[in-house]
Amino acid sequence: MIKLNPKVAPLTLAVSLALAGVSAQAAEQAEPAAKKGELERIQVTARKTVENLQEVPVAVTSIGAEELAENGIVVMTEVQQFSPNTTLQASRGTNSTITAFIRGVGQQDPLWGYEPGVGIYIDDVYLARPQGAVLDLLDVQQIEVLRGPQGTLYGKNTIGGAIKYVTKEMSGDATLNIQGTVGSYNQKDLKITGQLPIVDEKLYVGFGFATLNRDGFGEFLTSALDNQDRENYNKDVTAARVTLEYTPTDDLFFRLAWDKTEDKSNAKGGYRLLPSILTDAPVPDSVYDSYTSLPTWNKVELEGYSLTARWDMTDSTSIKYIGSSRESYSPTNIDFDNTSLQIFDVPAIYDDEQTTHELQLNHQGDNYKLVSGLYYYDGESCGQFEAILGILGQSLGAPGLTREVSGCSNSNSKAAYIQSSIDLTDKWSMTLGARYTKDKKEAQVNNGLIFDIVYPESGWVPGYTRPEGQLVPTVLDDEEEWSRFTPRAGVEYQYNRDIMFFASYAQGFKSGTFNPRATTAEPAAKPEIVDSFEIGMKSEWNNNLRANVTLFTLDHKDRQYISVLPGDSAADLNQRLGNIGESTSDGIELELNYVATESLSFDASVGYIDSNFDNVIDYDPETGEAFDKSDRFTVSNTPDLTFNLGATYRMYTEMGDFVINGNYYHRGDYALFEEDSLLTQDAYGIFNMGITWYSTDGHWTAGLYGKNLTDEEYMIGGYQFVAPDPTDPTDTSKYTPGLGGDNTLIGYYGDPRTVAFTVGYRF
Template sequence: MKHSKFKYSSCAMAVSVAMGGFAFPALAQDTMPDARQPEGRILESIEVTARRTVENMQQVPLAVTSLGADDISDRGLETILEVQQFSPNTTLQESRATNSTLTAFIRGVGQEDPLWGYESGVGIYVDDVYIARPQGAVLDILNIQRVEVLRGPQGTLYGKNTVGGALKYVTQRMTGEAELATTVTAGTHGQRDLKLVGQVPVTDDFYLGFGYANLTRDGFGKFLISDLPGQDLENYNKDLQAYRITAEYTPTDNVFVQFGYDKTEDTSNSKGGYRLLPSLLTNTAPVPDSIYDSYTSLPTENRVETEGMNLTVQWDVNNSTTLKSITSRRENYSPVNIDFDNTPLRIFDVPAIYEDEWFTQELQLSYRAGNFNVVSGLYYFDSESCGVFDAILEELGKSLGAAGLTREVSGCSNSKSTAVYADGTYRFNDQWSISGGIRYTKDEKDSVVRNGLIFDTVYPESGWLPGYVRSAPATPVVLDDSADWSKVTPRVSVEYQATADTMVYASYSEGFKSGTFNPRATTAEPAANPEDVESYEIGIKTDLTSTFRLNAAAFMLDHKDRQYISVIPDPDDNAALNQRLGNVGQSEAKGLEFEFTWIAGDNLSLFGNVGLIDADFSNVFSFDADLNRIDITDDFVITNTPEQTINLGFNYDMPVSTGDIVFTGNYSYRSEYSLTELGNVLEQEGYGIVNLGVSWTSADGKLSLGLHGKNLTDEEFLVGNYAFLGAADPSLPNGYAPGLGGDTTLIGYYGAPRTVSLSLGYRFGR
């Protein structure tokens, strides 16, 4: 199966943070008609905050995609995952066994492993508040002003862990009027959604906002056999509730204060994977008929709870100077059941608990003069990320004569980070300008890891199974250490405004992903140092006519000191070889990106994007038994990175006597991509999905109706996998020797099948 193409078909801090929407800043994606053509439909000026200040997207010297509220509504987008269709060289997918853990890659850079201690490669931000962990980061789209995708390292303005890029949510700000908006949605697979958002003016300068969402759906498939009675057997279901309360206060014309509290609880079942090979250890786990069906020996229940508060204060000191403070505190809690082998036996089960909390404080100063502007600031981040998992290998333990076998790993990774930054632009004249910035970051990390074997079947806590009481001994502390790093990340670009409608730029930028300790350490190994990315980019942003816009970029990047588990000599014992986390990899990527919008007529608009990328590992090393350094580059591939991403779509706006009807659709194609970096045995073939929708809005804007179909050709496509296989051997029943747990475990997780939904919305007020 090495590099074979299985086409087994293919395709929440979340809601709450984005939902009540009334969070600051509301730097709206305002639109203005182009004065060059007073009659007919023309291109609109799109404002973004990619550089932490309001700018025309066509004058920002970096590759950025912006989806406004109308785009999101017309296309019926529901979660962050769908945004990947509209941004080239971007991957946003659910991470294997949960609905709400995000796997994000941009330009071949991201992070596969969501375990505590590992850092992300793509930064997620909601109103400039950093979302530090992937658990709960599959954001449901609700009351959003716009979504921005920033491609390439953003190490100056956004700091560490944005080596691939950043994804920004900007939510709606309150209008000051009494309003209530409700939307109900019904769809295939028993989809039943209710969303409520509203606001109440308490005084002329003090407003309260609230939001609530209840999102439910039956499973796409079933758990066919489980050894636990009374389980919910829906697989790939959804059950999520979210709440938000927001207060906004404007004591004077130049001071704005916003406070928000939100909570989300996602109790969707843990997802079961599809066995691509039948089990060797039981005849009750053959390959299922449906890719959404599975087997499990674990409870199906799962929970992801996210809760947080944020406070933003902005003071416009004068026409040129603004001070802003952004404070947030968030926490996540997630007990999860991951059945790696997906059989009714305890061959390889991994129940786990993730607990995270973090505090951020940013003080920002913006200054604008005639030919100069700068954004500068101080940033502080303090987090604790903890967890425990039990790798249950019961069948293997029984074969060894024990009652069971469990490897238990637990620990915490505590991180503090402080930074100072400045980023600005100087305009020499109407055509030439130079932009640049620099950020200094000091990182400190403490880590404790407990790791050991227990010759029994053990779960993280009492009550995990009916009647289960935990009595296992604590595993030993194998690592208790701290480390610190400091990094300087610069950015520089040169811009040439060739005409009023065409800007050309060339840029160089750097970013880094934080150093870390191995959260699965078995010995007191040293920490891995930060990863570094250096990126070069040239681009053009042009409105070729008043109805056709083309943005294009060419880039190349070097990704150095990549952190991987490898065999590394023990510095205190040259005779010992240990599996350690080290900086043993390097990769390179180069590519092209194109985005266009064409107003083809008074009613018809066409849009699209193309991403082309060539990303490969250039150097990965390890050591052999004689402590000789060896090259294992050929064993690694860049994952979640199709060489081609293509999207073509349309909007047709048809005014009618009762309001406005919009027809929309798009075709999104992704070429083949790999699922696992090391020893890849599974690839997804190229596929395309078709989406169509129609929506009607009444003339007064109060009543709306939308019908949307997603993945209408019912493509089947992999978004994740687990592979635990021995050496390939065609003479064996499944073509492989047994892997960890004593079985041939090759598991696939898939994107959503064809879905159709009907939404009805009504807005009171205005």
């Protein structure tokens, strides 16, 4: 049942940070590791206070700026390599939308209204939507991956875990860092970061700018529109960040931050795994090639402000305020069928805003630590998509056929939390925590058929003018409230200075929600609940071996799921949202770091998980009788085995210091969908290598980095709108066409082999 899972383990292999920030920050921090030949102390903020990794009874992986730089990491999703039982993938259709699963818990569908199962945080600011969550940051100190429910300190929607980007406070010195990268597929990146003291030791300004560009891995072989950029899987990203820090006294600290990212990379076209029965286009030769009848342009815009204020009232008590305002806008083109015909095209708009406020009180007594706070969240998530079934409409004698869906999901959440670590004796301690959350959600859904071809806005395609006014009826206008008490309890035993054992229970919940694709006034789905038990050990041996292990078991109840229901015709896109049942997961996670000599170190992480649906309750539409269909369900995006093996070698010469590293990352096979998944990725492995040079004067750095050197092809997303042939369901080569009347079985793939060369200078 339970298994071994290593908690916090700093992996010397670097994890990814989205877009430009990581590399830029890493360049600024680029200094060779101390010539110690022993383990370095790792500080984490997993419990909203700075602590030694080995003293935190939470399963955490922490990767610092130096490791990020030395592994050439620039894409946040690569963090999955270094955290056991973790899946972080760029979603289908865009570069910037994330699919996140930890320990078999997450959320695959990025539509507005759905809540994530893994929380994403930037300096304790929660990002509510997956659009833009693969974003770039500047001046990053570390990335932390917290595995397991974090419902006490981090609140709702962290039932799988949380990912934290922690940025560093400024040093006060005037610095300027410039970094350039060239690489495969005409990669050309420029990153500039720096800081400037305005008032010595009191007021500083920091800044960062990045532009990331790369040609596509493939191309759109055909397009129904002229003068379209045909690159597929390309990159065109700009990002900027400005931070103002003010320390008027030793006890007061203020930080005001602004960031903006614009991703103008093309929409990603999927790979047809089956030949179309409505066109003569064959299955492409390359998995990165596609066809489309939509525009290839795409956009993700993000902008945010945050204010952090900290007052150290005494040596043992501090108050901290974190406020933020963020918004994003994403017009996107997703061709579900990936042909030059309008078989199943889905142009869409996502428009989100959020405001958060958090007030924390931290106190340390003689034999206890206390973290407490109040939290407020207000967000509006709106969107619209057109499911264009043009060929089907024309076959019915109409100019076209479009199902239009639009609406908003407005959320308001208030919470109070407290958690304390109490020393009972010199060796025994306990952790007690609780959070009370009250959620309110208002939703409106407009849904209906239009016997024509329509797009979300005028000018979406050349010459198109959208009719004024709402075109489809409002089918749902409702609100609902939920409240939840989520506890945490644990006990720790410090066997000696270097070995700690722990056991804990934690609960988390994912907010209830309304169906953003509703066709009727259906009720909201209840919140999901996850109960998790862990036992583990954190240990260090002879100052050169760190071994952290955790066994866990979790029970995931009231899982929300969208069921696609048959309609009167192939034009129907009927989907029902409900709480379908329960799944369980048992697993083990192990993280090792071994410093063999002053020059040579090794790292390893292993995750194993056994996840299954215990029951999935559905109802016969004719008789109303309940039945269990769990045999048709798989916990998606969750390989049973993940492991990473890495080595780092450091050479100290008169020419400068050299760091040579490599890692092999393995993922077992996994399904991409829960119900009747026709898309399963076989087990695969990725091999990466890099070499980094630091000049003796500390100004210059250079690096050569190779990723996926064996050029593995692996699927990270897809669409399935076909069904096995009912006359012979065992024959996997025979399918029945789905929505739109075509064989729509589509895959999206991870990056091929790439090589990049980076040079940086620090003034």
